[in-house]
Amino acid sequence: MAQDGAPFTVNLGTSNDVANIGLVNGNNIERPNVLGNPNSGPKSTQQWFNTNVFSLPSAYSFGNTPRNSVVGPGLIDVDASLQKTWPMRDSINLQFRAEAYNLQNRPNFNLPGRIFGASNLGVVSSALDPRQMQFAMRLTF
Numbered sequence: 139m140a141q142d143g144a145p146f147t148v149n150l151g152t153s154n155d156v157a158n159i160g161l162v163n164g165n166n167i168e169r170p171n172v173l174g175n176p177n178s179g180p181k182s183t184q185q186w187f188n189t190n191v192f193s194l195p196s197a198y199s200f201g202n203t204p205r206n207s208v209v210g211p212g213l214i215d216v217d218a219s220l221q222k223t224w225p226m227r228d229s230i231n232l233q234f235r236a237e238a239y240n241l242q243n244r245p246n247f248n249l250p251g252r253i254f255g256a257s258n259l260g261v262v263s264s265a266l267d268p269r270q271m272q273f274a275m276r277l278t279f
Contacts, residue, residue, distance in 0.1 A: 144249065145206035149175070149194060151253045157200050169203040170254040171195050178277040183262040186211065191240045194254070198241040211247040211262065215240055233276040243269040 142269075150168045152161060157168050174191035187208050195201040221235045240246070246266040251258035 139213070140196050142268045143210040143212045145209050146249055146252055148172075148203055148208060148252050148254055148259075150194075150201070151255045154194065154196060154255055158194050158198055167206075168195075168219070169201040170201040172207070179260065181211075183247065185260045186247075186262050187260050189260040192254050192259075194269045208252070210249040213266075214242070214244055214247050215246065216242055230277070230279045234251075235274045235276070236275075239270045239271050240266075240268060 148170060150156065150166050150170055152164070152166050152204060152221070155161070155166060155168070171194070172190040172191050173193065174188065176187045176189075176191050179185055179187035179189070192203065217237075217239050218241050219235065219237045223231050223233045225231055245268075247262045248264045248266065250260050250262045253259060
């Protein structure tokens with residue numbers, strides 16, 4: 139399975155209520171100004187998108203960053219399963235299974251930090267699970 143990255147929005151932190159509208163459910167829904175393409179970043183874990191294109195809007199105004207304007211990391215995942223069944227007697231079967239999830243052990247990163255002014259803006263700090271394998275034997279009768 140392969141997927142493009144999910145779009146997300148860069149928001150101002152809770153301490154930057156520039157437009158003076160207050161918090162909504164404890165979150166700041168205001169956005170910074172953007173001058174340039176934020177998706178032109180280096181795409182590394184230390185800086186996934188170009189954080190230098192964002193700036194704080196002037197007092198009592200809203201930023202011009204569009205909603206869902208930044209694209210996060212994509213996903214590539216290959217899962218595999220092998221199984222073999224041996225007939226033992228009349229209605230008795232023995233089955234062996236080997237299953238692998240994320241067979242290539244490729245790092246699939248979660249979304250980077252998206253709060254303008256935070257130290258982790260643009261930083262990828264977590265990933266999905268690495269390769270997992272499991273083996274099983276099953277006796278049916």
